[in-house]
Amino acid sequence: MEMRGMMGGFYKLSEWIMRLSVTNVLWLLFSIPFWFIIISVLNLPIPEDIIIVDGDINSVIKAGWWLLGNMLLLPLILAPFTFFPATSAMFSVARKWVTGDVDVPLFKTFFQSYKSNFKQAMLGGILYSLLILILVVDYIFFIEHFPVVGYLFIFLMFLTVVSMFHYFSLLSHFHMKTLQLLKNALILTIGRPIRSLLIVFGIVAVFLILRQFPVLFLFFSGSIVAVYTFYHFNLVVQKMIIQREAIEAKEGQDGQATDDGKQSQA
Structure with missing residues (x-):
């Protein structure tokens, strides 16, 4: 029997807390x-000789190489x-929730998705890391040599990170080859800039809020981001499906009109 009123609301809230945290x-x-x-x-101590000084491009370069060698290489x-x-x-779990299957078994869905998508996730991870x-x-x-071009690479890194979130959504929703997933992730990033920016702003907001509460960060950071990201991705997909169905319906009507015209002439 479904509970209603305030108790029903608390029950649903506790269910979502459990789903997201698990x-x-x-x-x-x-x-x-x-x-x-x-x-x-x-937690690595930062050497004094690489601290960035305003207007000193050499300090930026030293910091960049130190950051790459000591903080980025091994995680990548x-x-x-x-x-x-x-x-x-x-x-994959977030996809189930967003598409209406909120009572999906969490452990089973997570383990099955981890196993079935491991290869493509790994290949995509290798390409993104490289x-x-x-x-x-x-x-x-x-x-160091062409500062303006250097800022272009910051923008390209931004696009890469955003497309990575689209890649996860595509991988959980469609059966495609890895390169096709990567291509479509990039197309979504560039072709839907407003939606991509909304995803970025939402992710930043989630992390800024949860950063104030470390315990909540441990239990909700990734799952909330996954639900939020896939929700926006699903809106884009549904809109594309509606547009495609409208085009197919129009083409069908045009084809029917052509056939009727030929029959009347005969």
Whole structure:
């Protein structure tokens, strides 16, 4: 029997707290090597000789190389084998919720998605990690010789990160080859700029809010981002389906009109 009123509201809220927290904990556990390295590198002491000084391009370059060698390289190596498969599984659970299957078994769905999408998540992670690594190296190089071009690589890194979220949504929703997923993720990022910006702003807002409450960050950061991101992705997909159906209906009407014209002439 479904509870109504205030008690029903509290019951539904507690259910969603349980769903989000369990999924988030699974995500963290399955990517724990990645997060262990992230926490470790964040606690590294920063040498005084690489502290950025205003207007000193050399300090920026030194900081960039130190950041790449000490804070980015190892996480980028681990990410394809830990972070990407776990995040893909989390997005698969979020997809079920957004599309209406809110009572989906969490553990079973997460484990099955982790196993079935592991290869594509890993391959996508390798490509994204390589791309980010290349963009960071290019930025450090060009900021010294051609600063304007260096800022272009910051923009390209931004596009890469946004397309990565679309990649997770696509992987959880469609059966495609890895390169096709990557291509469509980039198309969505560029072709739907407003929606992509909404995703970015929402993710930043979630992290800024949860940052004030470390305990909540541990239990809700990833799962809320996954639900929010896939929700916007699903809106885009549904709109595209409606547009395609309208085009097909119009083509069908035009074809029927042509056939009727031929019959009348005969």
